[in-house]
Amino acid sequence: MDTLILNENEADKAAEIIKSGGVVGIPTETVYGLAANAFDPNAIKKIFLAKGRPADNPLIVHISKTEDVFKVVSEFNKKAEILAKNFWPGPLTMILPKNKQVPKIVTAGADSVAVRFPSHVVARKIIELSGVPLVAPSANLSGKPSTTRFSHVLEDLNGKVDAIINGGDCKFGVESTVISLLESTPRILRPGAITPEQIEKVIGKIKIDDSVFHKIEKDKSVLSPGIKYKHYSPDAEVIILKGEKEDYADFVNKTNIKRNDVLALCFDEDIPLIDAPYISYGSKKDSLSQAHNIFDGLRKADKMGAKAVYVHYCDTDGLSLAVYNRLIRAAGFKIIDLKNKT
Numbered sequence: 141m142d143t144l145i146l147n148e149n150e151a152d153k154a155a156e157i158i159k160s161g162g163v164v165g166i167p168t169e170t171v172y173g174l175a176a177n178a179f180d181p182n183a184i185k186k187i188f189l190a191k192g193r194p195a196d197n198p199l200i201v202h203i204s205k206t207e208d209v210f211k212v213v214s215e216f217n218k219k220a221e222i223l224a225k226n227f228w229p230g231p232l233t234m235i236l237p238k239n240k241q242v243p244k245i246v247t248a249g250a251d252s253v254a255v256r257f258p259s260h261v262v263a264r265k266i267i268e269l270s271g272v273p274l275v276a277p278s279a280n281l282s283g284k285p286s287t288t289r290f291s292h293v294l295e296d297l298n299g300k301v302d303a304i305i306n307g308g309d310c311k312f313g314v315e316s317t318v319i320s321l322l323e324s325t326p327r328i329l330r331p332g333a334i335t336p337e338q339i340e341k342v343i344g345k346i347k348i349d350d351s352v353f354h355k356i357e358k359d360k361s362v363l364s365p366g367i368k369y370k371h372y373s374p375d376a377e378v379i380i381l382k383g384e385k386e387d388y389a390d391f392v393n394k395t396n397i398k399r400n401d402v403l404a405l406c407f408d409e410d411i412p413l414i415d416a417p418y419i420s421y422g423s424k425k426d427s428l429s430q431a432h433n434i435f436d437g438l439r440k441a442d443k444m445g446a447k448a449v450y451v452h453y454c455d456t457d458g459l460s461l462a463v464y465n466r467l468i469r470a471a472g473f474k475i476i477d478l479k480n481k482t
Contacts, residue, residue, distance in 0.1 A: 141299055141300065141301070141302070142299070143297070143298050143299055143300070143301055143302065143303060143304055144157075144302065144303040144304075145303070145304055145306060146164075146303055146304070146305045146306070147305070147306055148167075148262050148305060148306070148307050148308075150305070151262055151265040151266045151269055151305075152269055153303070154166065154175075154266045154269075154303060154305055155266050155269035155270040155271075157302050157303050158175060158176060158177055158183075158266070158270045158274065159177070159270055159271065161176075161177070161180055161182060161183045161186075162176070162183065162186075162301075162302035162303070163175065163176045163183060163186045163187055163190060163301045163302050164176075164266070164301065164302060164303045164304065164305065165279040165287075165293045165297055165301055165303070165304035165305065166262065166263050166266055166276065166279075166305050166307070167260055167262055167263060167290075167305060167307025167308065167310060168202075168258045168260045168263045168276070168310065169230070169231055169258060169259050169260045169263075169310060169311045169312055170231045170258075170310060170311075170312050170313075170314060170315050170316050170332065170333065171278050171279070171280075171286040171287055171288050171310050171312075171313065171314070171315055171435070172278065172279040172280075172286075172287040172288065172289075172290075172292070172293045172307070172310065173202070173263070173276030173277065173278060173279055174187050174190065174191065174276060174277055174278070174279040174297070174301065175202070175263075175266065175274045175275070175276040176274060176275055176276075177270065177272050177274065177275075178199075178201045178202075178212065178242070178243075178246060178272060178273040178274055178275045179241060179242075179243065179272055179273075181243045181245050184199070184243070184245050184246065184275055185245070186301075187199075187275065187277065188245075190297060190300040190301050191277065191280070191281060191282045191297075192281055192282040192283075193277065193282040194282070195245070195248065196248045196249075196361065196362075197248060197282075197362075197365055198246065198247050198248040198250060198254060198362065198363060198364065198365055199246050199247075199254070199275040199276075199277050199365065200233050200254040200255065200256055200275065200276065200277065200316070200318075200365065201242070201246065201253055201254065201255045201256075201273045201274070201275055202255075202256055202257070202258055202263065202267055202273060202274045202275070202276050203255060203256075203257050203267060203273050204257070204264045204265075204267035204268040205257070205268075206224050206228055206257060208257075208273060209224075209236075209255055209257075210239075211239075211241065211272075211273055212238060212239060212241065212242050212253050212255055212273055213236040213237060213238060213239060213253060213255060214236075214237045214238060214239040215236060215237045216236065217236075217321060219321055219326060219343045220234055220236060220321050222342050222343050223319070223321075223339070223342065223343060224257070226342045227334050227338075227339075228256070228257040229257045229258055229259035229264065230257070230258075230259045230333075230334065231256070231258075231259070231312055231315075231316040231317060231332050231333040231334055232256060232316055232317050232319070232332070232334045233254050233255065233256040233316045233317065233318040233319070233330075233332075233364075234254070234255055234256070234318075234319055234320075234321055235252050235253070235254050235255075235318065235319065235320040235321060235322060235329070235363050235364065236252060236253060236255065236321055236322070237251060237252055237253075237322070238250075238251060238252055238253035246275055248361065248362070249361075250361065250363055252320075252322055252363055254318060254363065254364055254365075255273075256316055260307075260311075262305065262307055263276075266305075277365060278315060279292075279293045279296070279297060279301075279304075280292065280293075280296045280297075281296045281297075283371060283372075283373055284296065284372070284373065284374070285372050285373070285374060285435040285436075285438040285439050285470070286314075286315065286372060286435045286466075287435070288309060288310045288313045288432070288435050288436060289308075289309050289310070289436060290304070290306040290307065290308065292435070292436070292439060295439075309432075310432075311432075312332070312333040312428075312431055312432065313431045313432035313433065313434065313435060313436075314332055314333065314431045314434070314435075314462045314463065314466060315330065315332055315365075315462075316330075316332045316333070316334075317330065317331055317332030317333065317334040317335070317339075317462070318330035318332070318364040318365075319339065319346070320349075320363055320364070322363075325345060325346065325347050326339075326343065326346045326347070327346065327347045327348070327349045328346060328347070328348045328349060328352065329349050329351060329352070329362075329363060329364040329367060330352070330364050330365070330367065330462075330465065331348075331352055331461040331462040331465050332462045333431065333459060333462065335458045335459055335461065335462075336348060336461070337457075337458060351367045352461070352465055353465075353468070354473075355473050371466070371469045371470070372435065372438065372466045372467075372469055372470040373438075373469075373470045373471075373472070374438045374439060374441050374442045374449065374470070375442050376403070376441050376442055376446045376447055376448060376449045377447065377448045377449065377474075378438070378448075378449045378451060378467070378470045378471040378472070378474070379448060379449070379450055379451070379471055379474045379475075379476060380450075380451045380452075380453050380467055380468065380471050380474065380475040380476070381450050381451065381452060381453060381475075381476050381478055382453035382475055382476065382477045382478060382479075383453070383477070383478030383479055384478075385407070385409060385410045385413060385452070386413065387478040387479070388404075388406070388410060388413075388450075388452050388478065389404075389410055389413035389414050389415075391450070391476075391478055392404045392406075392414060392416050392450050393413075393414065393415045393416055395416075395448075395450070396415070396416035396417075399447070399448070401445070401446060401447040401448065402416060402417070402446060402447070402448045402449070402450060403416070403417045403418065403419065403441050403444060403446035403448070403449050403450070404416055404417070404418040404419070404449075404450055404452070405418070405419050405421055405437050405438070405441065405449050405450065405451040405452070406418055406419070406420055406421070406451075406452045407420060407421070407422065407423060407424040407452055408420050408422065408423045408424070409423065409424050410452055417444060417446065419437045419440055419441065419444075420433070420437075421433040421434050421437045421451075424452075424454070424455075427454070427455070427458055427459040427460040427463060428459060430454060430459075430460065430463045431459055431462060431463050434463055434466060434467070435466075438470060451467055451471065453475070454467070
């Protein structure tokens with residue numbers, strides 16, 4: 141397949157491809173998405189094929205205005221209205237009861253649907269011109285680091301999809317926050333740029349699901365993407381190191397002498413102490429820079445030929461929780477506590 145490369149001013153061409161049953165890589169404020177008509181099961185199957193995505197991994201439906209939520213949901217409760225007023229358009233996905241129009245392939249058979257209203261101007265224009273809500277999972281090969289730059293999408297999907305829009309770099313660099321509103325106490329299933337602290341300020345008490353921090357059973361059904369399978373992983377083995385910068389650097393430096401094939405994925409503050417190949421994913425004090433750089437760093441690690449990537453453990457509050465969540469999945473939950481050597 142020849143993949144057509146479009147620029148940001150060619151949203152009309154992208155929409156025509158989607159209306160004809162095609163699949164297009166599009167920029168959003170979070171990561172690049174692979175977009176298709178949310179009501180066309182045949183088009184959606186092309187996404188699963190291009191990505192190599194498991195069929196039991198649900199998709200998020202994207203709309204271009206709040207009132208279009210009723211095209212896919214059967215109920216939009218008071219808390220959903222408050223969240224929409226405060227965070228839409230933006231990187232927040234809500235899980236709500238679906239209506240009969242939504243095909244089962246979108247929800248992996250669940251009676252609920254994940255829906256969001258992106259803030260990216262190009263993404264919204266494409267949805268509007270397509271005339272239907274769009275599914276748009278991350279535009280990467282399944283299991284690999286998400287795509288936050290046009291070059292990433294090209295690496296993974298050139299020749300596998302109908303078109304890709306060159307929209308530059310994504311603003312946030314991690315996928316949207318996913319919150320389930322199916323129970324009396326809302327649950328965050330996947331952290332993102334809209335933090336638990338921000339959400340609690342407008343709707344009160346929420347829960348953070350155990351799956352944010354821990355691996356779930358393989359046979360368990362899920363309502364959100366980014367939960368069930370190993371995600372965001374480069375070819376290199378990823379290990380998270382928890383400890384002070386001196387201990388982190390000492391571990392990496394000694395391991396590099398022994399193996400000579402390791403890479404430090406570290407903070408800016410660690411660099412003066414590192415005597416091994418390294419990539420910084422931002423300042424320890426700047427979670428937005430960490431989010432913006434983390435997937436690019438994981439992709440660069442493979443290009444540098446690393447066999448093991450030692451990531452300096454980040455915090456778990458605010459936006460850092462989203463970064464940590466992606467890292468533990470990339471690492472397959474392998475964490476070494478340098479203080480306790482566990």
